[in-house]
Structures are given as structure tokens and as C-alpha cells.
Amino acid sequence: MLNKTIVKLAIPLAVGALALTGCGSDSGSDGAVKIAFQGPLSGDNVALGENMQNGVKLAIEQANAKGDLDFELEYVAGDDQGLPDKATAAAQKIIDDEGVVAVVGPAFSGPTNTSSPLYAESGLVTVSPSATNPLLTDKENGFTSFLRGVPNDNQQGAGMATYYAKKLQAKKVYLIDDKTDYGVGLATVAEKSLKDAGIEVVKKSVPAKTPDYSATAKDVVNSKADALIYAGYYQDAAPFAKKLKDAGYKGAAISGDGTNDAKFVELAGDASENWFLTCPCTDATVEAGTKKFAEDYQKEFGRAPGTYSAEAYDITNMIIEEVKKSGADVEREALRDALAKASYKGLTKTFAFGENGEFKGTDVYLYQVKGGKIGYQGNINELAG
């Protein structure tokens, strides 16, 4: 009897669900030109995604407010939680929305890897302000719709290694990746650069979401390393930093753009003091070119722009610039080809792409946590001397 009831209930439910999804797909017919963002808008590293989302939103709002467009711009959010397995659904949702002509993102390397084939197939261009794994622009992948708006981890990893070798004169470096595409990519490059500089390297993998970092911290201290590189995101870097402090680690510590967020300092507290953070991004609140942007951002969202906010803003403006040239009836493929060839001088840097959508440009910047704030230091290669 129970089975019959279930069947009776299940059929109308299933039909209803199908009907609903059917209705959902023709939402793109209202004529507006839409720009999407794909990144973590929920989940463990949501702060990194929101930084960029706000940049995109601000650019769209300002363009609409200016009034020189003969069409309306609209924002579409694609939440992938920063997870590769959630990324395809987020990408498909964006692709199915016919009004979307370009995507800012995906934000993280893992999700870029899994969703780029879908974008390539649909001809929808994605310009990432932050996905830094070097392999993403590999020709064999065939990610024909992927453009990278940031120097890749070959630069970031090498920058970390150079700084340790030349400036801090480290002898032995303990190198950790978090087993994500981003972490492994960054660590691999850093390891090679460190070894080339003649530094001894202990390389370990510590998967993200490890419940207790005490043993790892002890291992770092016991290894007698005088410097440490953590290649991963702030969610795990923070408890790890705490445990390092508890374990009595006295050496230098550095992490990349995945950790470069105020949230890292908030979660780790005192333990984050003196941590170095690298980023191919500049500090929008410090650099002269982005002062105005930082003020607008502060006014709009009630907080200072974070990592990659200004870059996402720039990329959105670059897309708007290209869309303007062809008007509201812009085609996805045409826009992709136009963007790939474009050169756009943004507030932060000039965006231009080389072969396979790789970013032209190599600047990486160094930050350091001082007095509970992430302080901007400058270009890492210049600082290393």
C-alpha cells in the first residue's frame, strides 16, 4: 500500500518539477545584456567570491547610471561554492540564460578546470580575475573560451621563492599544498623555483578541511625549517596559523592570493601577525589609480574593496567597452573573439591576452600582516632586490 501511495505522489511531483525547469530556461528573453560572475558566493571561501562580485556589480551599476548605453546591463550570479563538482551546474545555469554575453570568472582554478569545457562548447567567453593555476591555459585542454586576467602561479610561486632566497636567505623551506588545483599548482612552481635557488625543500600535502592541524604544526617545527609556504585558501590557513603559533614556530610564513583576505586575519587573530601574503593584485585602497574606485566601493558596500575587487571591476568594464562597440545584439562568439584580441587599460593594469588566453604581464605584489591589518608592501621582485 505504501508503494502505491508513493507512486501516486511521485508522478505529479516529477511532472511538476519538469514543467518548472522548462519554464525556467526562457528567462533570458527580456532583452537586457547580462554579464555573469561565477565564483564562491556561499561555502567556505565566500569572502573571496564576494570581493569580486561586488566589483562586477559596481561596474554594471555605474555603466547603467551613466546613461550612454542604448541597452540595459544586468548582473547574473553563478555560485559554484569554489568547488569543482559544483562548478558545472553553476556554469550550465549561466550558459542557459540566453541574455548572458560574457562571464567574469570562474574565480577559483578547480572550478575553472571543470566548467571551462562547457563554456568552450557554448562559445561564451569567461575572463577570470583570479584563477591562477598555470595549466588552465594549456593548449591540450581546449578551453577556447577562457581568458585569464591575472598573471598565473608561475609568477606567484617564483616570486615567493625569490623573496625567500634573496631577501630572507632561507636555508630550508617547509612547503604545503592543500590538494586543490590551486594549491598544488602554486606549490609545484614554488618547489621548482626554491630548488633552483639551492634551498632545501620539505614538501607535504595537507588536504583542505583537515580537522586538526596540531600534528602538522609540530611536524613543521620538528623539521627545523626556517621558512614556510602555505599554498591554499584562508579557511584552512587560519587554523593552521593558530596551531603554528601554539607549536612555537618562529620562522617566516608566506601564503598566496587564496589567503590574502581580511577574513584570514579575523579567523587567525594574533597568529596571523607577520605572515607574508602574495598576490598578483594591487591594493585598491593604496594605489593612486584605484583611489576613486575604492571610495565608490566603500560607499556602495560599506567596506573597503578586497582581493581582486578592482580587477573584477576592470574586467567588467573591459567587457562593457567591447559590448558597446557592437550594441545590444552582440553575439557570444563574436564577443569572445573581440575580447581575446583586445587590449584594455584598466585602473589596476593593462589587460591583454596572449596565446590560449594567457595574461600578458608578470607583476606579483607582496603584502604582510602587521598590527591586525594586511599591509601592502609593493612589487615582490623589486622588494627582493
Added chain:
Amino acid sequence: MSLQEFWDYLVLGVMLGSLYAVIAIGYTLVYGVLQLINFAHSEVFMLGAYGSLIVLQLVSPGDNPSALASIGFVALAMAGSALFGGVTAYGLEKVAYRPLRRRGAPRLIFLITAIGASFFLYNLAGKLFGRDPLPLPEMYQNREVFSIFGAGVNITQMLQFGTAVVMMIALDMLVNRTKLGKGIRAVAQDAEVAGLMGVNIDKVISRTFIVGGVLGGVAGFLFANLNQVSYTMGFIPGITAFAAAVVGGIGNIRGAMFGGILIGIVETMTVPLLGDEWRAVSAMVVLILVLMFRPMGILGERVGRAA
């Protein structure tokens, strides 16, 4: 690994293991009385951590609280987590399991309900408290207090281990010396006969849930004190503690304590020997080995018998 390093990791392993043990007790208690794996227990643990966070945000310890104030803050946070854990577990039993029990639903339905409740609570917490991890405010200045075999122990670790041991001893006494404990043991052994003998089964079961929930909630606070609070924090420790409960013998309270500490030591020792990537693997290898050679767990099932 030098002898000193061995002691270092052993101490860390016992610390971590004591937390697993406290969570594992929650699984074992519920299994003992209902023969049900309460997969929502990891969410009881997670909500306990939020409970302590909410209390601490209300009282907001300043930057450098005095020693006495520190103890007060810790006690308040612990009470908050115990309350949240207990209420969640009680609610779970009342809403999710009792109706099934009334209708005599098959075992499988209980299990599916448990998983559903776990998903529900986990997403509800994300919705209510935000999906961003949050730090627990600092309640005291952490520093090294003493050392065992040269392995330094700081305040956080002392708090963690001390609380776990006190809770385990208290639970052992509760089960073996009190009327409620007698009831729990009776229901675990044979619910029907216990009912005929005048034991109020519903009452015993919901109190068992509350006891497990309080322990799980406090463990959530201790865990958050180590790391941070997030709505995803329950899953991994929950699964590990469940494995620990099975290793010790699910349904056996002392087995859960033993299994928890064993798994904690195995995981921690794996880090210097094989690397962090292998810690979950080694814990599961222990589980598989135990199941192969002693399917009832190392100490076997015995909530129903006088321990």
C-alpha cells in the same frame, strides 16, 4: 622519529582522540537504546559550536580578560554549547525519530531519516548563521602550562583534554550508578521487557538523546576553540567519531572512549610517518581491520550489560 617526537605526537593524538571519544559516545548511546546510527549527530556537534559562539558574542570577552573572568567565559561558552547540543538532540528525537518509533517503521527508514535530518540541519545552519567561517572570540591568553615527557601542553589542550575526561567519567557514573543509567541499560538490553517492568521508554530514550547531545555540543565548542566555527565543521569529525564508535564496539560506552582515543592517536601518528594526506586513510584502515577480525568492535556491544 626520535623518542621525544614520539611523545609529542602521542600527547597530541590523545588530545584529539579525547574529542573524538566524546563525539563517539553520542553515536554509541543512541545506538544502544534505539539500534539506530544517528547520522545527524555531527550536526548536533556543529550546532553546539554555534551555541558557544552566540553566548560568547553576547558576553563579548574583551582583549585581556583576567584569569577569573576567563574561567567564567569558558564556563558560559560551554554551557551555551551544552544547551544547544542538548536541545538539538532532544528536538531530533521528538520530531524525526519518535513518530517513526510510534508507527513501528523499519530500521532502514530510521537511517534515511537520520541522513535527511543531518542535511536539513546542516543547510539550516548555513542559512541562519551564514556560510562564512567565524572565529570564536578569545577567552584567555593561550600559553604552555606544563609538559608530559617533554611534550608541552597549553591551556587550550588542557581544557580540551580535561573537559573530555571529566565528561567521560561523569557519563560512566551516570550510566552505572543512577536510576536513569539503569533505565538506559534496561532499554538497551530489551526495550519491550523494560517497558513491561515499568520503565518509561519514551522518557529514557529522549533523555539518552539529551545526554549524547550535551556531550556532542560541548565537543563542538572544544573543537571550535581549536579551529573556527562553520556550518560544514561537523562532517569530518562526525564520520571519524562514528568510525571510532564502531572500532570500540558500537553500543559500548567504554568502547567509544577507547576507540576515539585509538583513532586520534593513529591519525596523529600518521602525520610524521606517512604525511597528512594519509590520516583519514589510516583511520579507515583501522576500522576495516577491526571489522575483519572482530566485527563487534574491540570491546563488543555492551550498553545493556553492567559495564
